[in-house]
Amino acid sequence: ASINLDTICAAAPTDDGIITIISEGYKKAIVVDTAKVEQVPTCQGSVSLVAGIVKAAKEFGFKVGGFNAYASTKVIRAAGVSSSASFEMMVCAVLDHFFNAGKIDYADYARMGQYAENVYWEKASGLMDQMACAVGGTILLDFSEGVKVEKVDFAFDRLGCDLIIVNTGKGHSDLSAEYSSIPGEMRAVAKELGAENLCESTEEALLAKLPEIRKKLGNDRALLRALHYYEECRRVDEAVEALRAGETEKML
The missing domain is CATH 3.30.230.10 (Ribosomal Protein S5; domain 2)
Incomplete structure (x- = not known):
């Protein structure tokens, strides 16, 4: 949003x-x-x-x-x-x-x-x-x-909430390399699942091969990012479903 x-x-x-x-x-x-x-x-x-x-x-x-x-x-x-x-x-x-x-x-x-x-x-x-x-x-x-x-027909004021951004005074201009590592690590996991991107595979396939991929990649962060991807995709689907049904409490 x-x-x-x-x-x-x-x-x-x-x-x-x-x-x-x-x-x-x-x-x-x-x-x-x-x-x-x-x-x-x-x-x-x-x-x-x-x-x-x-x-x-x-x-x-x-x-x-x-x-x-x-x-x-x-x-x-x-x-x-x-x-x-x-x-x-x-x-x-x-x-x-x-x-x-x-x-x-x-x-x-x-x-x-x-x-x-x-x-x-x-x-x-x-x-x-x-x-x-x-x-x-x-x-x-x-x-x-x-x-x-x-x-999606939705605004936070319908929930009686305000979306607030707090300026912490900290920047991220020196973190480009860290940011750029995200898609690279996720694609590395996808490759082990026989895909280019994680959306072309499933969370079930990842869980089934988790020990094998962990041993091969030696990168727990990449696996956590892949699991996070599937979790967030699921969360989005559930949120949109709740909004369309008018279930604001479920959205929260």
Whole structure:
């Protein structure tokens, strides 16, 4: 589920192919020449993300162009609450509405953001944060076959609850390697189950081969992550079922 903290901008197209973004609270502008994104170095903050999104848009067959924008965000930076995904979806929205008549699917927004993080940030990000930011509200996502998204009619105020984010003052910008290890370890377990991803196998198959896989991989964390994956998938299915049935107490 996404929340009401967002990243917005005022923007205008230009005819020089240059993207210039000034972000509130930051002195240095983000400047990217859409004709030279291959020359932008990786892992250089937001400029690399913008270049990656432009490169992805081109590879996906979408039109790109220059624009000037002034951006403002209420999303806490580098705190694990999808500030980068929120920024990426803003850039995608500008490219979409200025140069593609608003016809780009949200799934492609997410794929462009993912490409930017995978290639230009060298971070093994998925699609969930990007889809949540692009679509908004409460959604059900299924990545087992492409990207499937379904709106779920739910808001926390119906439960008499508020969803609160606490800014602890700690960041995660130096944990990219740890983050990127998650899909790698889960795929290592999936490989032992004869699959590429865990969604192509079952928890029962994992439990049946648990001692064997543990001995071969020698990585208890990978196994715990795989078990956690199946548990969380089950929890999501149960939560959606409860919401559709109006069983709010079960949801809690």
